Amino acid sequence: MNGGIKEEFSNAWSKPNNAVVQIILINLIVFVAARVFKVFFDLSGATDTFFWVFRKLQLPADVGSLLLQPWSLVTYFFTHFDFFHILFNMLFLFWFGRIIQEFLNSKRVISLYVLGGLAGGLLYIFIYNFLPFYADRVTDSMMLGASAGVYAIVVGAAVFMPNYTFFLIFIGPVKIKYIAIFYVFMSFIGTTGANAGGEIAHLGGALVGWLYISQLNKGSDMGGWVINFIHFVKSLFKPQPKIKVTHRSGNRRPTGSKKKSGTSKGADQTPQSEIDAILDKISESGYESLTKDEKQKLFNASKK
DSSP, X not given: OOSOHHHHHHTTTTSSSOHHXXXXXXXXXXXXXHXXXXXXXXXXXXXXXXXXXXXXXXXXXXXXXXXXOTTHHHHGGGOOOSHHHHHHHHHHXXXXXXHHHHHHOHHHHHHHHHHHHHHHHHHHHHXXXXXXXXXTTTTTOXXXXXXXXXXXXXXXXXXXXXXXXXXXXXXXXXXXXXXXXXXXXXXXXXXXXXXXXXXXXXXXXXXXXXXXXXXXXXXOOTTHXXXXXXXXXXXXXXXXXXXXXXXXXXXXXXXXXXXOSSOSTTTTOOOHHXXXXXXXXXXXXXXXXXXXXXXXXXXXXXXX
């Protein structure tokens, strides 16, 4: 994990393979904007108007309300209002997201975050509308926060590198698989509490994290459509290159030598079977057990 935190944030949009910092910055921008706008609305005596607008970014449990603001299925997992809520979400995103980013690249971080957020939101809506226990909460329940996407990344990292170790204050070294298990368990027992909707969303995100990495290890990328959609949206805002028409005489022959086909392209690409074997070794013995050559092969594969 090269480079300082200051450098990563200052070059957030120009530095390649930097999705973790980019996602954090989007969440921070939305959070700061919401708090600043609230001050202006408060001063103008329009606090109720602010909260009416702010609710449009949150995910309602009521299906009828969701149909009136379908964008909230995405905006809710970039939206926070409480300082400690965003603080802990972003810390966990930073710690665990960097593992995914370094060894599987930024695309997988984005895929996990988006898929986790979507799955968490949909599970929250489904459970609240179909289990009688939550029937009296549906009408007024709204959800916000990045937790579902973060849980997908936390569990994904734990499935990918279960023996990777964090050093926790007052506790010492702890393998991330135990951290993930603890937080998933705490979310499960909280599904009947005051933050039931949020805890349900956590479980939805955690399920995606486990499923995504499990399928990735089998060679299937569940998040490919997420990246393709983002590229499509970006392409809509890119200016199209102007078509330049040139004329060439029919007798004119091209000079210079042709590029040879079948050159060394792919010559130093590692076979997928070998990458799978390296990933299996990480799952069994941890990243530290890899040789320098295996680490380099995994790094090269992550840049594809």
